[in-house]
Amino acid sequence: MIVPPDGLVLGGIAPALTLLVAAATALILGTVRADARQGGAVALLGLAAAAVFAVRNLVDPGAHGATFGVQWVVDGASAGLAVAILVGTFLAVLLSWDAPVARVGDRPEFHPLLLLAATGGIAMVHAGDFVVLLLGLEILSLSVYALSAWRTGVREGEEAGMKYFLLGAFASAILIYGVALTYGATGAFDFASIGAALAAGAPGPLALLGGAFVLVGLGFKVSFAPFHQWAPDVYTGAPTPVTAFMSVVVKVAAFGALLRVASEAWPATVPSLDLMLAILVALTLVVGNLGALLQSGAKRMLGYSAVAHAGYLGLAVLAAGQGLASPTTVVWYLLAYTFMNLGAFAVTHLVMHDDPQGDRIEAWQGLGARKPGLAIAMTLFLFSLAGFPPLAGFFGKALAVRAAFDAGWSSLAVLALLAAVVAVVYYTRFVFAMWFARAPRAIEVAPSDAARWAVGLAAAGTVAMGLFPDVWYALVEGAGAALALVP
């Protein structure tokens, strides 16, 4: 007789299940007729359906709670991050819609891999124990390794895929080592039991070493310095729609996992781990912002900017992990980041067209006069990334810095404010090039209406989150970002 395990509620995992069904459908249809639009259409439908379930989880997380024992946790934070992942994937599919232009959808495996990657990300943000976290991370990573090497016969693409794969596999090994050591110290895989075991007595060297390894493994995925070196190279080498996808979805998923580990598995009685995280955040803020200053290509600049933003997100995670700030801060920032960063990559994708060097700052000169719509959108995204009010990025940075002040990391908060000033320089360089430099040549942008839609939707999201910051915040907070905060 088949006995279902206790607490089996399928509502909680419905978003992931929907994406899996869509991926399987796209794969099977792809064997019948290899057509990129068909895969894209299935992907968009699946993502929309999954978003319905994710929003349902967000509005009423109590209906599902933890399911599959404690392996899958549904609360405000996880449901909100799942929504961010679905939004990011949706926009990335729009970007790759016109396959001949994007040069990525030429094989029917492309869209199923995107959907599988999103499934892995959703598993990561819902994970209630290290086993599900690790499996989600591997599903996400494997897909992204292949996607970043997708372009045919481009050496940078293959280099990007190889580099990301080798370093990523190494980071995964370190993470697994950390999980094993943590298990050795506490005898548990699930975050709640680990937290309880660590809070009960003084953590031994085994637990601290395990925590440090876990931090390094996840720090690689969220591109904390000094584990960030892969980010600019891989962002440059991967096809731009894939870069757009990985820059937001991988970051959302990895920060969701880090948030849960930091707040549930590492109780406040283990200050050494918080200190390690704080040092990484400080390094990341400095290295990311200074590195971005030196870049002349938009993709590399955005790669370093992604590192810099990981610093701000790390501040919020640090404060939320200590239970001194609301985890909603992290969730809010990540959705805002999804809109503005994906938007910036979408415009870059259109401007680069067919030219692998087309993201250099010279290519942006005169865009304001030739293509004002695109230039306005890009200006919005860059100003938002730089943190100008009243755009989404401003509230994200403000929330993160306030959280750091609340948690007593005032020196880090001041460093973050200084870094924000530096950030203005490298973002506005591109804005100046677009509006105040003469175009050396006629500008030809990629003819893709779907990608324009992606730009428009991302711009609408960036502005809307800036004008009405409280709507999304209240939605996540109201869902009770019910992370079991250990006081």
Added chain:
Amino acid sequence: MLAFAAIATVMLIGAIGVVTLRQPVHAALSLVGTLLALAIAYVQLNAGFLAAIQVIVYAGAIMVLFLFVIMLLALDGEAPAPSLTWLRPAAWGAGALALVAVLAVLARDPIGPASPAALLEVFAGSGAEGVADQLFGPMVLSFHLVGVLLLTGIVAAVGLVQRRAGQAAEARARAGRAGADAPDAPPLPGREPVEV
């Protein structure tokens, strides 16, 4: 105890053979010896299911994978060019360090022979039923996620291989367009397009 000593000796000889034998195939076969001896050790401990899994998965599937890789890379007994000269001493150093660590732990907490009752208790859940209870009970979500992970790996691999096929087809199309110059351009060896 005597039986264990014999099994342990076989395991050790096999392990030493893996790192010292020159021919990769010989090293792989030596590894089979170790794995089989380990399976027998499981049987001695009354863990029949683990022993069967050990033989099927490690001595069977994984060894076949090793042999395929050796075959595909066409490795013969030649010593590879020493590109990383520091690697060999570093490996010896790390091995010696690990040995010292194990001996130090043993010296601190000497492990006496376990009582048969304690052994039986430890391995009580290692029958097929016990493993299934774990796998399809509390770990059922992980079990399915592993399935998704394997699917992802296959889809990713097929996607990357298809790319090669696409390149070869393009090359042939170009050769076809070149027309009179190269009417019978042979397809690139080993890069035929995959028929789906």
